[in-house]
Amino acid sequence: MxxxxxxxxxxxxxxxxxxxxxxxxxxxxxxxxxxxxxxxxxxxxxxxxxxxxxxxxxxxxxxxxxxxxxxxxxxxxxxxxxxxxxxxxxxxxxxxxxxxxxxxxxxxxxLNDISVDLVDTSLPLSENISSSSKRPSICTTSGESYKRSAEEDVDHPSRSRQRINSRDGSASSVSQHSGDSDTSTSWTNPNVIRNGSGSRSDSGSTSTPTTSTTSSDVPTLPPVPQPRMTYVNPTPTTTSAFPFVASSFGGAPSTSAVAMWNSFGPQRLMLNTNPDPPPHVIVTFGAGVRSKQLDAYTAASRYGAFHVPTSAFPVGSGQFLTGGFGFIGRKHGLAMDNLVEAELVLADGRIVWVGEDTHSGEWLPDEDPRDVWYALRGAGSMLGVVTRFRAKAYYLPSVYAGNLIYAFDRQTTPDLLRHLRDCIKGAPRTVYCNIIITAGPTDNSSIVAIQLCFSGSRSEGEVFVQAISSWDGGQSIFRDFSERTFERQQVAVEEILKGGAGRKWYIKSGMLNSLSDEVIEETCQRFAAVPDGCTWLFEYTGGGAVKDVKDSCWPLSHRESAFTVAALHQWGHFEPAALDNSCVLTAEVWIDEVIIPNSPGGPLPCFLQSSAEADVxxxxxxxxxxxxxxxxxxxxxxxxxxxxxxxxxxxxxxxxxxxxxxxxxxxxxxxxxxxx
Incomplete structure (x- = not known):
């Protein structure tokens, strides 16, 4: 184009x-x-x-x-x-x-209510609508008296206090720091009642409508439970030199790599653990809930810290209809793959509920709910308005994660990317890797950031960190790895986009069968000429749970791809028209000429930016x-x-x-x- x-x-x-x-x-x-x-x-x-x-x-x-x-x-x-x-x-x-x-x-x-239930106590959506005429709640829980505002408790994972509600309306409080640490504190949720054998004997759900409240609505909290202390050894960080980081990392022309990436300082880490967690829980939430709110709430679950697989912040619930790949996507699949049930308003105003094995509502005799369930997970926005979701969440109190940053160099970066590709090929599903290349305003100020997140053991993660760091073409200019809450790790992408809200954006994406030498060479050659504000990324999806789903309208041929690739371009409102063209066309041409010829077809539906029939x-x-x-x-x-x-x-x-x-x-x- x-x-x-x-x-x-x-x-x-x-x-x-x-x-x-x-x-x-x-x-x-x-x-x-x-x-x-x-x-x-x-x-x-x-x-x-x-x-x-x-x-x-x-x-x-x-x-x-x-x-x-x-x-x-x-x-x-x-x-x-x-x-x-x-x-x-x-x-x-x-x-x-x-x-x-x-x-x-x-x-x-x-539509921002959230509740967390065990699988055997989670009600279908059609059965848990409150009769309240003022504010129907997603889940009505007997005795629930405390309402938490989304803005009050989930505006940032570094909030100083985290509330956890029990079924009878009581609340406990946990002091929490930035969410990552070289010294960690683990605590067992006191709301999980255990019998003498140590097995779980609790029932019911934790449910809190996230309606805005005043301070007078918040009950007095009981004393903080005494935590159990554990320690995590720090990882040395190389900070000998830091290049200019492009304005795409926040729009400030003098931002350094330290300011953007060194936000994971060593602090005490408080974890919401459960020695006997269920395989997964069911989270019910409204369509107005964003990933950040969802993670903050489920991290404080009475059953331990659970998380629904989602893209990193700052995305919303639309990902449950069109994709949603993130830090635990290789392990548990896409957001839409973990959908259990949805509440849907159709084009004629009828309200229906549909899930894998259930349906109810105002269905017509000639309608097959299985067709709607098939289309909903990948093309749901074309069918109607989804107002509520039920999805699976998995136990994940902490991850071992961080970043390696290298200066972008047209001559040496191709070798770095080949080395990284070979290191992660065939990695277990607990390994997440994202290559982020971002452009600065001068030739020597662009960087290559390698995001790694390990949902397995720290020792497993260190093996990959050391292998990647062994590249002999140059040293990283910044390194930062630690154990941290998953909620804190989710902020990593948001920090890259910090300052981006309200700026002009253009996004173009595609799937990549393999990161071949030719793709690497072409990418590095073209990236050397892109404007300041451009970010290109390669997110590793290969060999993960994404390809396990067979009954999806997003086909297996695409699910078996090795990478999802995206150009994320942002720039200001007062730039000349030539820059508008350049920022759009560099993304278009790179995806169309380099990625698409090595792709099974189009991108994840969430990244589809064209309504031309051939593209859809x-x-x-x-x-x-x-x-x-x-x-x-x-x-x-x-x-x-x-x-x-x-x-x-x-x-x-x-x-x-x-x-x-x-x-x-x-x-x-x-x-x-x-x-x-």
């Missing part, structure tokens, strides 16, 4: 009903509910209409913030009746504008035709149009309906990437 200039603004909406007061109509429909409705003149409108990608502007007229599936259903019916377009924020529609492209933005941020077909491969049939059955009018789906298909369904606000060109190419 040539001449593709940023920013990607949505096109002005063609008003279907010129005289319609959209805000007043929505307020009337939702008047007897606790849903929120905002117009363009309201400050809350602009909060919801603003996304991570600052290049995107919206022409929407109203924002609806629902609190349960019924509010979503009424909104969908209103839009259908009035001929209005709906876009969904937190619906897996991407960073390139689909979430704010309609007449009405459905912002799911208030490339992502879903052999599953595409079946997905087309499912879309036509469950959304026959193409109501859900601002999604990762071919615009030619949408247009054929809408049969020439007015009001195209999707940013497309004549070829049908549109916008979309992982919901950030």
């Amino acid at each position: 040539t001449g593709f200039v940023y920013p990607f603004h949505s096109k002005p909406l063609v008003e279907v009903i010129q005289e319609l007061d959209i805000v007043a109509g929505l307020q009337n429909v939702l008047s007897n509910t606790s849903a929120e409705v905002w117009g363009r003149e309201d400050e809350s409108f602009h909060t919801s209409a603003t996304i991570f990608n600052g290049a995107v502007k919206t022409f929407a007229s109203a924002v609806v913030r629902p609190r349960d599936a019924r509010h979503v259903s009424e909104t969908v019916k209103f839009c259908q009746e009035k001929g209005l377009q709906l876009s969904v924020k937190a619906g897996g529609t991407g960073v390139h504008g689909g979430s704010v492209a309609g007449h009405i933005i459905l912002d799911l941020c208030l 077909r490339g992502t879903y491969g052999s599953a595409y035709d079946r997905l087309v049939s499912i879309k036509r059955q469950y959304d026959p009018t193409g109501f859900f149009r601002h999604v990762l789906w071919p615009q030619t298909e949408i247009k054929s369904l809408t049969n020439g309906m007015n009001g195209n606000c999707k940013a497309t060109d004549e070829s049908g190419e549109g916008l979309g990437a992982e919901s950030l």
